[in-house]
Amino acid sequence: MLTVENLQKSYQVGKSTYEVLKGVSLRVEKGEFVAVMGPSGSGKTTLLNCISCYIPADSGSIRLDRTELARLDENALAEIRNRKLGFVFQDFLLLDGLTVRQNILLPAIIGGRVSDLTEARADQLCEVFGISGIREKYPAEISGGEKQRTAVARALINHPLVILADEPTGNLDSKSTRAVIRSFEQAKEALEATIFMVTHDSYAASFCDRVIILRDGVVWKTLERAGTDREKFQDNLLDAIREMGRE
Numbered sequence: 001m002l003t004v005e006n007l008q009k010s011y012q013v014g015k016s017t018y019e020v021l022k023g024v025s026l027r028v029e030k031g032e033f034v035a036v037m038g039p040s041g042s043g044k045t046t047l048l049n050c051i052s053c054y055i056p057a058d059s060g061s062i063r064l065d066r067t068e069l070a071r072l073d074e075n076a077l078a079e080i081r082n083r084k085l086g087f088v089f090q091d092f093l094l095l096d097g098l099t100v101r102q103n104i105l106l107p108a109i110i111g112g113r114v115s116d117l118t119e120a121r122a123d124q125l126c127e128v129f130g131i132s133g134i135r136e137k138y139p140a141e142i143s144g145g146e147k148q149r150t151a152v153a154r155a156l157i158n159h160p161l162v163i164l165a166d167e168p169t170g171n172l173d174s175k176s177t178r179a180v181i182r183s184f185e186q187a188k189e190a191l192e193a194t195i196f197m198v199t200h201d202s203y204a205a206s207f208c209d210r211v212i213i214l215r216d217g218v219v220w221k222t223l224e225r226a227g228t229d230r231e232k233f234q235d236n237l238l239d240a241i242r243e244m245g246r247e
């Protein structure tokens with residue numbers, strides 16, 4: 001599904017070069033819910049932005065299905081971003097002048113693909129995420145958790161291969177965090193979506209199938225949930241984070 005191999009990325013600031021990703025390799029399988037954790041500055045957002053092709057990597061490979069993203073031109077990339085990837089941003093980025101339903105349809109509108117089918121899918125997504133009752137409301141008239149569920153529904157409208165989310169629960173309380181995670185779980189179960197989520201939050205990560213921990217620009221450790229109950233898995237994550245701090 002998504003394969004990253006030996007990804008390297010540095011930033012040039014004046015005369016100095018900051019190496020951020022120093023050879024990151026990982027795989028995400030279809031239908032998997034994967035979290036990326038790691039200390040501030042470890043390169044999580046950089047990794048996500050490279051996968052999204054918002055910033056070019058220096059070297060290494062990013063494959064989505066069988067397509068090598070680094071070799072695509074701007075037009076092909078825009079097409080991939082619109083059709084194969086879904087994005088959930090930390091501050092949701094809903095458009096104030098559009099209703100919940102219109103916001104959900106936005107990627108289809110941008111891709112020039114609004115049809116009876118996509119309209120029906122928007123309604124289906126509203127049902128899956130329990131926002132049918134508010135679909136004619138505007139963002140200013142709905143709660144934070146509802147905004148977030150709208151953002152997740154929007155990320156799914158074009159049937160993306162992968163949803164990429166950067167701190168989607170970053171500014172939410174634990175009840176809204178649970179609602180966002182629940183919407184990812186629903187996307188996974190009902191729609192076979194694949195989810196790749198960056199998070200600081202061991203509670204949010206403890207719902208995932210697998211957690212990849214980045215440190216100093218490389219994959220330091222991967223933890224598999226593999227049927228462990230959620231509380232135990234969260235303990236395992238916290239242990240790993242403490243161990244990382246000691247090293």
Ligand SMILES: Nc1ncnc2c1ncn2[C@@H]1O[C@H](COP(=O)(O)OP(=O)(O)OP(=O)(O)O)[C@@H](O)[C@H]1O
Pocket residue numbers: 011012013018020038039040041042043044045046047
């Ligand atoms: N555009 C940029 N130019 C120069 N340096 C950058 C740029 N963007 C990020 N960095 C640096 O790269 C490093 C990794 O940044 P990144 O945003 O990927 O970290 P992160 O793991 O997402 O951190 P956080 O948990 O705080 O969001 C940081 O040291 C940051 O200062």
Ligand SMILES: [Mg+2]
Pocket residue numbers: 044045046
């Ligand atoms: Mg970040």
